[in-house]
Amino acid sequence: xxxxxxxxxxxxxxLPQGFDYLWDKEVLGGLPEIGVIVEVPFGRSALIxxxxxxxxxxxxxxxxxxxxxxxxxLPPLDASVLRLMxxxxxxxxxxxxxxxxxxxxxxxxxxxxxxxxPKKIVANEEKKKIKNTPVSRExxxxxxxxxxxxxxxxxxxxxxxxSKFKAILLQGQTGSxxxxxxxNWLSGVLQDPGAQVLLLxxxxxxxxxxxxxxxxxxxxxxxxxxxxxxxEKVRGLAWHDAMTGAAQIILGTRLAALTPLPNLRAIVVxxxxxxxxxxxxxxxxxxxxxxxxxxHDLKIPILLASATPSLETWVAAKAGxxxxxxxxxxxxxxxxxxxxxxNTRDPQSQFSPGDxxxxxxxxxxxxxxxxxxxxxxxxxxxxxxxxxxxxxxxVLSCGACSWLSKCQxxxxxxxxxxxxxxxxxxxxxxxxxxxxxxxxSHCPDCGNADLKTLGQGTQKVEDFIEMTWPNARVLxxxxxxxxxxxDAEELFQEIHEGNVDIVVGTQMIAKGHDYQNIGLxxxxxxxxxxxxxxxxxxxxxxAQLVQVAGRAGRSNKxxxxxxxxYIETQFPEAAVYQYLxxxxxxxxxxxxxxxxxxxxxxxxxxxxxxxxxAKNLDKATxxxxxxxxxxxxxxxxxxxxxxxxxxxxxxMRVAGSERAQLLVESDDRKFLQEALEEIDRYLREQxxxxxxxxxxxxxxxxxxxxxx
Ligand code: ADP
Ligand code: ZN
Ligand code: ZN
Numbered sequence: 001x002x003x004x005x006x007x008x009x010x011x012x013x014x015l016p017q018g019f020d021y022l023w024d025k026e027v028l029g030g031l032p033e034i035g036v037i038v039e040v041p042f043g044r045s046a047l048i049x050x051x052x053x054x055x056x057x058x059x060x061x062x063x064x065x066x067x068x069x070x071x072x073x074l075p076p077l078d079a080s081v082l083r084l085m086x087x088x089x090x091x092x093x094x095x096x097x098x099x100x101x102x103x104x105x106x107x108x109x110x111x112x113x114x115x116x117x118p119k120k121i122v123a124n125e126e127k128k129k130i131k132n133t134p135v136s137r138e139x140x141x142x143x144x145x146x147x148x149x150x151x152x153x154x155x156x157x158x159x160x161x162x163s164k165f166k167a168i169l170l171q172g173q174t175g176s177x178x179x180x181x182x183x184n185w186l187s188g189v190l191q192d193p194g195a196q197v198l199l200l201x202x203x204x205x206x207x208x209x210x211x212x213x214x215x216x217x218x219x220x221x222x223x224x225x226x227x228x229x230x231x232e233k234v235r236g237l238a239w240h241d242a243m244t245g246a247a248q249i250i251l252g253t254r255l256a257a258l259t260p261l262p263n264l265r266a267i268v269v270x271x272x273x274x275x276x277x278x279x280x281x282x283x284x285x286x287x288x289x290x291x292x293x294x295x296h297d298l299k300i301p302i303l304l305a306s307a308t309p310s311l312e313t314w315v316a317a318k319a320g321x322x323x324x325x326x327x328x329x330x331x332x333x334x335x336x337x338x339x340x341x342x343n344t345r346d347p348q349s350q351f352s353p354g355d356x357x358x359x360x361x362x363x364x365x366x367x368x369x370x371x372x373x374x375x376x377x378x379x380x381x382x383x384x385x386x387x388x389x390x391x392x393x394x395v396l397s398c399g400a401c402s403w404l405s406k407c408q409x410x411x412x413x414x415x416x417x418x419x420x421x422x423x424x425x426x427x428x429x430x431x432x433x434x435x436x437x438x439x440x441s442h443c444p445d446c447g448n449a450d451l452k453t454l455g456q457g458t459q460k461v462e463d464f465i466e467m468t469w470p471n472a473r474v475l476x477x478x479x480x481x482x483x484x485x486x487d488a489e490e491l492f493q494e495i496h497e498g499n500v501d502i503v504v505g506t507q508m509i510a511k512g513h514d515y516q517n518i519g520l521x522x523x524x525x526x527x528x529x530x531x532x533x534x535x536x537x538x539x540x541x542x543a544q545l546v547q548v549a550g551r552a553g554r555s556n557k558x559x560x561x562x563x564x565x566y567i568e569t570q571f572p573e574a575a576v577y578q579y580l581x582x583x584x585x586x587x588x589x590x591x592x593x594x595x596x597x598x599x600x601x602x603x604x605x606x607x608x609x610x611x612x613x614a615k616n617l618d619k620a621t622x623x624x625x626x627x628x629x630x631x632x633x634x635x636x637x638x639x640x641x642x643x644x645x646x647x648x649x650x651x652m653r654v655a656g657s658e659r660a661q662l663l664v665e666s667d668d669r670k671f672l673q674e675a676l677e678e679i680d681r682y683l684r685e686q687x688x689x690x691x692x693x694x695x696x697x698x699x700x701x702x703x704x705x706x707x708x
Contacts, residue, residue: 003056004022004056004062005022005023005024005025005031005032005054005056006020006021006022006023006054006055006056006057006058006062006065007020007021007022007023007032007038007051007053007054007055007068008020008021008051008052008053008054008055009021009038009040009049009050009051009052009068010049010050010052010095010096010097010100010101011040011042011047011048011049011097011101012047012048012049012097012098012101012102013095013097013098013689014094014095014098014689014690015095015097016095016684018052018053018096018097019040019042019049020058020059020060020065021040021065021066021067021068022062022065022066022067022068023054023067023068024067024068027067028068028070028071029071030071032051032054032068033051033054033076034051034052034053034054034076034079034082035050035051035076035077035078035079035082036050036051036071036072036074036076036077037049037050037071037072037074037077037104037108038050038051038068038069038070038071038072039068039069039070039071039072039111040066040068040069041066041067041069046069046111048101048104048109048111049097049101050077050097050100050101051076052082052096069111070111070114072108072111072114073114073115073117073118074108074240074243075243075244077100077243077260078243078260078261078262080261080262080264080294080297080298081258081259081260081261083297084258084290084293084294084297085099085100085103085258087290087293087297088258088283088285088290090673091673091703092283092284092285092701092703093676093677093679093680093701093703094282094283098282098283099283102282102283103255103258103259104239105232105235105236105239106232106236107232107233107235107236107237108236108239108240120233120237121237121240124237137216137219138216139212139213139216140213140216140217141177141180141184141331142184143184146177146180146181146184147177147329147331149176149177149327149328149329150177150180150181150327150331153170153181153325153326153327154181154184154185156168156323156325157181157182157185157301157303157325158185158188160301160323161301162189162265162266162300162301163299163300164299164300164301165295165296165298165299165300165301165302166301166302166322166323167292167295167301167302167304167316167321167322167323168301168302168303168304168322168323168324168325169272169304169305169306169309169313169314169316169317169322169323169324169325170182170303170304170305170306170325170326170327171305171306171307171309171314171317171324171325171326171327171585172305172307172326172327172328173307173327173328173329173330173336173546173550173583173585174307174546174547174549174550174551175330175331175514175550176307176327176328176329176330176331177327177330177331178270178305178307178327179210179213179270179305180331181327182268182270182303182305183213183214183217184217185266185303186199186217186249186266186268187217187218189265189266190218190221190248190249192265194245194263195248195263195265195266196242196245196247196248196249196250196261196262196263196264196265197248197249197250197264197265197266197267197268198250198252198256198257198259198261198264198266198267198268198291199214199249199250199251199252199267199268199270200252200253200254200256200257200267200268200269200270200277200287200288200291201251201252201253201270201271202253202254202270202271202274202275202276202277202511203253203274203276203511204227204228204229204253205488205489205492205508205511207225207227207229207251207252207253208489209492209513209514210251210270211223211225211251214249214251218248218249221248221249222241222246222247222248222249223247223248223249223250223251224238224239224241224242224247224249224250224251225238225251225252226238226239226242226250226251226252226253226255226256226259227252227253227255227256228253228255239259242259242260242261243259243260243261243262244262245261245262245263253276253287254276254277254278254279254285254287255287256287257287257288257290257291257294258287258290264294264298264300265300266300266301266302266303267291267294267295267300267301267302267303268302268303268305269287269288269291269302269303269304269305270305270306271305271306271511272288272304272305272306272309272310272313273306273308273309273310273313273543274511275540275706278706280707284700284702284703284705286704286706288304289704292304304322307546307547307550307585308542308543308546308547308585309589310539311539311589311592311593311596311602311603312602312603314586314589314593315593315603316603318593335553336549336583337521337549337550337552337553337563337564337565338563338564338565339549339564339565339567339580339581339583340368340372340564340565340566340567341567341569341572341577341581342366342368342369342566342567342568342569342572343569343570343572344366344568344569344570345570349366349367349368350363350366350367351363351367351370355367359464359467359468360467361464361467363464364456364460364461364464364524365461365464365522365524365568366568368566369522369566369568370468372520372522372564372566373385373469373502373520373522374469376519376520376564377469377472377501377502379519381517381518381519381520381563382495382498382500382501382502382503382515382517382518382519382520383501383502383503383518383519383520383521383522384502384503384505384509384515384518384520384521384522384548384551384552385461385465385502385503385504385505385521385522385524386505386506386507386509386510386521386522386523386524386548387456387457387458387461387504387505387506387523387524387525388506388507388525388528388529389415389455389456389457389458389506389525389528390415390457390458390459390478390479390480390506391415391416391417391418391429391431391457391458391459391480392415392416392417392418392426392453392456392457392459392460393415393416393453393454393455393456393457393460394413394415394416394454394455394456394457395413395414395415395416395453395454395455396414396416396428396439396451396452396453396454397451397452397453397454398443398445398446398448398450398451398452399448399450399451399452400443400446400448400450401443401445401446401448403443403444403445403446405428407430407432407433407435408435409430409433409435409653409654409655409656410430410432410433410435410651410653410654410655411651411652411653411654412430412431412432412651412654413430414428414429414430414435414437415428415429415430415431415457416428416439416453416457417429417459417480418459418460418463425438426438426439427439432651432654432655433654433655433656439451456524456525458476458478458480458504458505458506459476459480461504461524462474462476462504465502465504469501469502472501472502473499473500473501473502474500474501474502474503474504475491475494475495475500475502475503475504476503476504476505477491477492477495477503477504477505477506477508477509478505478506478508479506479508482508488508492513495513495515496515496516498517507544507548509548509551510544510547510548510551511547513551515551518551518552518553518563519552519553519563519564520552520563520564520565520566521548521549521551521552521563521564521565521566522565522566522567522568523545523548523565523566523567523568524568525568526541526545526567526568526569526577527569527570527571529541530571530574530576533650533708534650534707534708535596535599535601535708536706536707536708538574538575538576538592539592541576542576542579542580542588545565545567545576545580546580546583546585548565549565549580552564552565567580575588575591576588579591602704604667605665605666605667606665606666606667606668606669606672606704607663607664607665607672607704607705607708608663608664608665608672608675608676608701608702608703608704608705609661609662609663609664609701609702609705609708610624610627610661610662610664610679610683610699610700610701610702611649611659611660611661611699611700611701611702612624612646612659612660612661612662612697612698612699613657613658613659613697613698613699614657614658614695614696614697614698615657615658615696616658617648617652617653617658617659617660619658619695619697620646620658620659620660620697621646621648621660623692623695623697623699624646624660624661624662625645625646627662627679627682627683628643628645628646628662630682631643631675631678631679634678636674636675636678640666640667640668640671641664641665641666641671641672641675642664642665642666643662643663643664643665643675644662644663644664644665645662646660646661646662647660647661647663648660649661657698663708664676664679672703676701676703679701680701683699687699
């Protein structure tokens with residue numbers, strides 16, 4: 001009898017251990033390898049899993065073990081991506097199987113299709129050959145065309161060893177030519193024919209534009225695009241090209257950070273400060289942080305680019321842990337936009353009642369801004385109006401009693417949405433649980449027919465703008481106007497082609513886009529994000545304002561004014577606005593770093609949250625209190641590990657569940673790691689998966705949360 005072949009397989013379940021199976025090499029057509037994807041019987045069904053160990057023994061009785069049923073037609077995941085997955089699993093306190101399996105595209109998780117897939121790949125290759133039309137070289141700035149500042153940056157990058165870990169912060173104002181620099185750098189890396197590079201971007205809306213640009217640089221390299229907006233089939237094939245090494249350029253959003261890349265030589269994280277790099281459900285990882293770990297593990301360089309670096313990255317660069325490269329002028333010569341703060345408390349900024357030019361209805365924007373937009377229209381430049389709330393108005397209210405459009409299921413209000421295209425009626429919807437209702441004709445409490453909206457969203461502002469400037473072409477861009485990334489791409493194209501005079505939108509319009517003719521940017525209601533219990537609110541607001549300001553005057557020539565940005569605020573003296581006024585990114589970051597240091601907040605401490613969700617808040621809080629008691633009684637709480645009292649979440653009630661959180665904090669990652677492992681062990685003991693057996697409380701541990 002030859003010795004048995006036993007493999008340990010992990011599956012997508014919150015279970016810390018793998019399971020032993022027998023491997024029949026006759027049936028499966030070969031020997032097992034670590035990293036192969038398999039189908040295994042599990043309970044009464046079958047599951048997809050991955051082999052993590054091969055041996056000749058099992059702690060279980062061999063004749064009780066089941067057999068691996070099928071093997072995927074894929075090479076095994078390479079050793080380096082398995083190290084990454086192991087790290088992510090430990091660091092984010094998530095089981096290995098539920099870390100790995102969700103990163104595999106659906107196409108490779110349907111075992112019934114496995115036999116057909118190789119044919120599909122061949123067919124795809126054939127199609128690509130036919131489709132291979134020449135790409136335009138438009139937008140390509142080659143090495144010789146770089147300005148002095150960019151050349152220096154590129155030289156520093158070229159001097160980085162290709163086989164050593166180095167994190168580099170490339171900091172430069174919007175439009176300073178960062179993209180041109182890193183694409184030229186990657187071009188050097190890709191001279192090695194087998195090399196792969198990973199280019200991460202925060203939003204799928206930004207990929208089409210960058211995709212065209214990257215193609216112009218690398219017409220003869222194979223590039224794949226990975227994000228949640230591409231179809232399952234395309235994504236499955238792209239992932240395959242990436243994991244076999246066939247693709248050299250992998251462009252994608254956070255999910256691409258976990259792609260197996262056997263020949264990875266360099267990583268770029270564009271807009272590294274962006275919150276979309278953080279996954280907010282399942283395993284709550286930071287794609288940027290994992291990318292840095294991956295570069296470190298592989299001993300390769302990683303470049304983090306931003307006009308407004310995250311405090312974490314900036315502090316690391318200042319401390320010399322990261323290389324710090326700067327680009328300090330706009331590539332095309334124009335100066336930065338001039339910032340105007342409009343104090344909305346100043347009566348002079350507002351229309352007075354007798355004002356001849358006062359709009360017919362109550363003006364939603366200040367007189368100062370109305371004048372500025374009119375001037376900008378006259379000079380035939382586009383205006384961009386940012387308001388960070390979609391819909392018509394954030395709440396509906398009754399003038400006769402105190403009724404407000406509260407969501408039945410959440411502790412939030414239902415947002416009024418005006419009738420849209422496709423015969424859709426006006427509705428109210430909850431942005432937390434998705435509940436949609438028709439607008440009541442009368443107050444449900446007192447019967448009054450005079451219901452009013454409070455506050456304003458993109459739709460209301462759009463209406464106001466159309467009324468104020470009836471001849472202007474107005475376009476609204478938010479997730480309601482563009483459900484799919486393709487729609488968004490079309491909207492952005494309209495702006496690029498100059499078919500629009502005034503754009504109204506949410507933060508979707510603020511990021512990355514290289515618009516050429518924006519003369520004016522206006523920000524409404526900025527203060528709403530200034531006062532928040534979240535200590536990162538000001539940092540996020542500042543980054544967003546710099547980003548949106550950066551959309552103005554991008555193509556203006558040397559010496560020309562670089563457009564204007566108007567910010568309506570009641571608190572012009574707030575630090576965020578004052579630093580913005582001076583375009584002083586470093587000043588703001590240094591100020592914020594001091595504040596955080598004094599308050600003992602990240603990046604000077606490390607944090608984790610334990611989330612608990614129950615039928616009612618008391619249950620959730622009690623659950624977390626018991627956890628805290630446990631930690632106390634086992635001496636886990638000390639000067640090096642602080643555990644706060646449980647608190648309700650900012651939006652406490654969502655879809656009928658009530659939510660609380662417990663903050664755990666330490667100055668030392670090691671202590672935090674130990675505490676989290678203990679918390680995980682303790683909670684698991686009383687749970688099935690991540691739901692407690694008593695009281696059915698759903699819990700989750702989140703490392704390095706970015707929303708507190
Ligand atoms: P960033 O990534 O910093 O926002 P980009 O690389 O997108 O900057 O450059 C901004 C604009 O300036 C783009 O339209 C780009 O084509 C152009 N540009 C970049 N570098 C140069 C250069 N050296 N000469 C002329 N135009 C440039
Ligand atoms: Zn009423
Ligand atoms: Zn709701």
